[in-house]
Amino acid sequence: AQSVAQPEDQVNVAEGNPLTVKCTYSVSGNPYLFWYVQYPNRGLQFLLKYITGDNLVKGSYGFEAEFNKSQTSFHLKKPSALVSDSALYFCAVRVFYGGSQGNLIFGKGTKLSVKP
């Protein structure tokens, strides 16, 4: 079965420190991978994606993610966390069925808390 896992319910980081939010996936074939951020009572905002090419992808607000095929991971990273980065983060994978349009499958989300 196709799935995506975010093993940490919450990540706590001090402002200015680097942050990592973990994501692993299990899909058949080549995955399309995405990260989203959600602020309270708001919709999800797209941060970045990996489709093909360079394993390190850069996205909005200084975030980046590294695709690791051997470890089936797509961890979200930022060199220096801001208090305003505190939010809920979702990893997602798009899967395809018989070549037709696939749906996004989301992880359960990781709450990031950045303390001053």
Place this chain on the structure above:
Amino acid sequence: SQTIHQWPATLVQPVGSPLSLECTVEGTSNPNLYWYRQAAGRGLQLLFYSVGIGQISSEVPQNLSASRPQDRQFILSSKKLLLSDSGFYLCAWSLLGTEAFFGQGTRLTVV
């Protein structure tokens, strides 16, 4: 540029009442459209998706239905709401193989 509109932002409805949530997309044609529900907690559950007018696929059996009367309009409905229908409903659109873009969500409370 593309935009997605979802309304209302909040809704309080009594048990047994009908529901209609609307979502429209501007600036693109023939998008794939989605309805998700986010229960208290955080996980996103895909409820319905549509690849074209009148084409609706349901992911989970439930008290809800969806319709796509126009290319860029997606409606989530219920004839009789249950308490368990409470949650945060999100509409989204995407083009083939790309990322999805989400509306601002509707907080539904069934009382």
